[in-house]
Amino acid sequence: MRRFVITGHRACTTGDFKLDDLAGGAGRLDILVRCANSSLFLSHGIRKDVEVYLVLEGGDDAPKTVIFKGEHARYLNPDERSTASLIRNALMKPVGKDEEVQSTPGVYVTRMSFSDVLRKLSEDGKIIYLKEDGTDCRDYEFPDNPVFVMGDNQDPTPEEEAMIESYGPDRICLGPVSLHANHCIVIVQNEMDRREA
Known part of the structure; x- marks a missing residue:
């Protein structure tokens, strides 16, 4: 299983945003949508x-985590508006502290924080x-069950970076220039696909 964790520092945690204002009123949710699609x-x-x-x-109801599971996903289309709509539907579901609620097939919402997600995924991955000063991905041997962690348009905060570092992560870079988060995902997927082919 390949897993991607993207933290949206200002991303709206309620479902009251407009689908035509993902970059503004939804707190740069457009970045997370592109990452999910990529x-x-x-x-x-x-x-x-x-x-x-x-x-x-982002917002008073933070944190929340929306999870997409490719194995079970239905009604997922490649345009940003459709994906944003699935996220909005998930955020409108009532969810308790230790619950994982399915909103549509393959889409879930929880109240997990960034640290909760890292703790859960580090158990079997x-x-x-993904960091500019890491090992070049072309010289890196990808493990089974990798968990790729990245920020949105902002780097992880010092506290988030300390959380990441506490798991002894491998640090890899994807090239000599900084890239958008969703582009990083495409490159990682391509590198792994080529090696598995």
Whole structure:
């Protein structure tokens, strides 16, 4: 299983945002939507071996995490508006502290924080921190069950970085220039696909 964790520092945690204002009123939710799509979609299908954890940290109801599980995903289309609508539907579901509520097939919402997500996923996966000063991905041997961690348009805060580092992550970089988070995901997927082919 390949897992991607993206933290949205200002991403709205309630479902009251407008689908035509994802970059503004929804707190840069557009970035998380692109990351989900880049993680899950193939040209004519959905990756069944991928899970995406979108950690939303904006607003009074934070934190919440929306999870996409490719193996069970239905009604998922490659346009941003459709994915944002699935996220909004998930955020409108009432969810208790230790619950994981399914809103549509393959889409879930929880009250897990960034640290909760890392703790859960580190139990059976290796944390990999995508960072400009890491090992070049072309010289890196990807482990089974990798958990790729990245920020949105902001780097992880010092506290978040300390949490990541506490798991002894592998640090990898994807090239000599900084890239958008969703582009990083496409490159990682391609590197792994090529090696598994």
